[in-house]
Amino acid sequence: MQFGGGLGLVLALRLSISQKVEKLQQLKHPNLVNLIEVFRRKKKMHLVFEYCDHTLLNELERNPNGVADGVIKSVLWQTLQALNFCHKHNCIHRDVKPENILITKQGIIKICDFGFARILIPGDAYTDYVATRWYRAPELLVGDTKYGSSVDIWAIGCVFAELLTGQPLWPGKSDVDQLYLIIRTLGKLIPRHQSIFKSNQFFHGISIPEPEDRETLEEKFSNVHPVVLDFMKGCLKMNPDDRLTCAQLLESSYFDSFQEDQMKRKARNEGRNRRRQQNQLLPLIPGSHISPTPDGRKQVLPLKFDHLPNI
Structure with a gap:
């Protein structure tokens, strides 16, 4: 439910999921x-x-040709920080997409909508129909019920590509079409996913068309810096085990300039705070009406003449 154009959400949920709510309260x-x-x-x-x-x-929507580089880095950095925290607490989001990444007026990223979120329990089988199709990993598309936090990493790669161009990377019209578009770029499914697709009753009598030509990520993003492409490829691996983790992505050289800017900004803010505190501690000069100026410089008072000499 929206309030005043913003996103103050009130969700009505069945009482049977109160345990999930309790877990959500713990994820701070x-x-x-x-x-x-x-x-x-x-x-x-x-x-x-x-x-x-x-x-x-x-x-x-405001940037149909792609978002500014500084904004992209800020969004990805903060989103990865949040997902890294979730993954460390054995929680996967499973529905990472632009609509679920909120932004405050101060530019702070807030991941929302944990309706599909799941606590990882070793050996458990999970629901395969999760995540909006365009951001869904191959293992989810074929119906694999044994998956992990790497599904969130795949979604990050798709969001990243969309931020660069302003357009969805693989806008599939169905699950099979989505798989076709992915295969056209990245090549064949891994054997396990091929087997699961063939045995999935949902796809009975259906086969994935063989792409006539390929368009690799290198071809799709021929104008981007190699570091940008490496970051994207680290997210978009067909084999979930080959995808980078949130922690590894946060260590990527892609964020080097962003971290430098962050450190400079932090140093400037700390400097301002120190000067502000020092100015607050400066005493008022006895018998004077002059108080310290906010920036510590001498205050110059306008001259006042009580009497002008006769010429």
């Missing part, structure tokens, strides 16, 4: 949307989330 991070209040009404549980100004989808 600056880049995860904050759960403010939980209350019950008419046998339903209502969740009230913090207000955020807009979504990453709004940013893409």
Whole structure:
């Protein structure tokens, strides 16, 4: 539910998922949307989330040719920080997409919509139909129920590509079409996923068309810096085990300039705070009406003549 064009969410949920709500309350991070209040009404549980100004989808709509490099790095850095935190707590989001990445007026990223989120339990089988199709990893598309946090990494790669160009990387019209577009770029499915696809009753009698020609990521993004392409390729591996982790992506040289800017900004802010504190400690000169100026410089008072000499 939207309030005043922003995103202060109130979700009505069945009481049977109260355990998931409890887990959500435990996931506290600056880049995860904050759960403010939980209350019950008419046998339903209502969740009230913090207000955020807009979504990453709004940013893409305003920038149809791609988002500015500095904004992309800030979005990815903060989103990866949030997902890294979730993965460390054995939680996968499973529906990372521009619509679920909120942005505050201060430019702080907040991941929302944990409706598909799942706690990882070794050996468990999970629901295969999760995540919006365009950001869905191959293992989810074929119906594999044994997957992990790497599905979120795949989604990050798709979001990254979309931020660069302003257009979805693989805008499939169906699950089979989505697989076709992915295969056209990255090549064949791994043997396990081929086997699962063939045995999935949902795809009975259906086969994935063989692409007549390929368009690799290198060809799709021929104008980007090699570091950018390496980052993307680290996310978009057919084999989930080959994808980089959030921690590894955060160590990528892609973020070097961003981290330098962050350190400079932090140093400037700390310098301002020190000067502000020093100015507050400066005493008023006895018998004087002159108080310290905010920047510590001498205050120059305008001259006042009580009497002008006769000429």
